[in-house]
Amino acid sequence: MRDPACEEITREHPCYNKAAARWFGRVHLPVAPDCNIKCRYCTRLYDCANENRPGVTSRLMTPGEALEYLKRVVERDGRIRVVGVAGPGEPLANKATIYTLQLVHHRFPELIKCISTNGLLLAEKLPELQEAGVRAVTVTVNAVSPVVGSRIYDYVSYRGQVYKGTAGAELLWRAQHAGIRLVRELGMVVKVNSVLIPGVNDDHLEEVARAVKAAGAHVMNIIPLIPQGKFAGLLPPPPERVNLLRQKLSPIIEQMTHCRRCRADAVGMLS
Numbered sequence: 084m085r086d087p088a089c090e091e092i093t094r095e096h097p098c099y100n101k102a103a104a105r106w107f108g109r110v111h112l113p114v115a116p117d118c119n120i121k122c123r124y125c126t127r128l129y130d131c132a133n134e135n136r137p138g139v140t141s142r143l144m145t146p147g148e149a150l151e152y153l154k155r156v157v158e159r160d161g162r163i164r165v166v167g168v169a170g171p172g173e174p175l176a177n178k179a180t181i182y183t184l185q186l187v188h189h190r191f192p193e194l195i196k197c198i199s200t201n202g203l204l205l206a207e208k209l210p211e212l213q214e215a216g217v218r219a220v221t222v223t224v225n226a227v228s229p230v231v232g233s234r235i236y237d238y239v240s241y242r243g244q245v246y247k248g249t250a251g252a253e254l255l256w257r258a259q260h261a262g263i264r265l266v267r268e269l270g271m272v273v274k275v276n277s278v279l280i281p282g283v284n285d286d287h288l289e290e291v292a293r294a295v296k297a298a299g300a301h302v303m304n305i306i307p308l309i310p311q312g313k314f315a316g317l318l319p320p321p322p323e324r325v326n327l328l329r330q331k332l333s334p335i336i337e338q339m340t341h342c343r344r345c346r347a348d349a350v351g352m353l354s
């Protein structure tokens with residue numbers, strides 16, 4: 084990553100830098116239960132499957148509880164460098180997210196603040212996020228084609244309207260694209276997560292890689308589908324398939340290979 088503003092952040096961010104993952108840790112604050120879209124691989128019983136490992140539901144915290152919890156964690160583990168909100172739903176669909184990050188930034192200005200989002204509200208929330216000290220953003224982009232996206236999302240709910248099919252997918256990618264560009268313009272780092280869904284978007288992820296790179300993303304994290312929800316009948320992609328795709332796409336955009344699909348209340352080292 085040769086952008087000086089970003090190098091500073093990625094030096095100590097374990098998710099953006101495999102070497103840093105050996106020395107520095109992160110903590111997720113589970114303050115965001117609601118979501119504004121419906122991915123077909125999501126059951127909503129578990130953490131947001133875009134960033135977190137489904138199977139165990141995170142305990143929800145209020146912003147005040149999250150701050151107290153963070154104080155205890157930092158006191159116990161001096162290696163914590165990053166504090167993020169990644170669910171259990173969509174962080175930006177919850178007022179508690181920005182309030183929590185403000186509290187955290189006020190108390191721990193030296194920690195890197197991070198969020199993971201589906202991107203629908205990213206561009207409009209960025210000024211508040213920036214003010215709350217956020218410097219690293221992960222956006223989940225599973226499709227840039229409305230037709231492919233319409234097979235992945237049941238609906239997208241935006242400003243009181245529900246959009247389905249290609250209209251919803253198109254709206255989502257437009258918002259994600261605008262958000263990624265703006266994040267980059269503001270000098271933050273951007274990671275894109277893409278869930279690899281066999282038979283649905285596997286042949287499309289090269290187009291996704293090119294589009295997100297052109298928008299300004301620094302790194303891409305291909306996440307193999309964990310079949311559940313409406314995609315419960317699909318088979319997960321074999322690890323060799325995931326590795327091959329990462330190799331194929333690495334000349335287009337740097338690939339993350341050490342993702343652990345952390346829970347929305349993950350804490351400590353990635354490794």
Ligand code: SF4
Binds near residue numbers: 167168197198274
């Ligand atoms: Fe940020 Fe995602 Fe890493 Fe958590 S797992 S610290 S939200 S990039």
Ligand code: SF4
Binds near residue numbers: 121132133
């Ligand atoms: Fe589920 Fe996350 Fe998709 Fe929302 S964005 S539907 S919580 S996987």
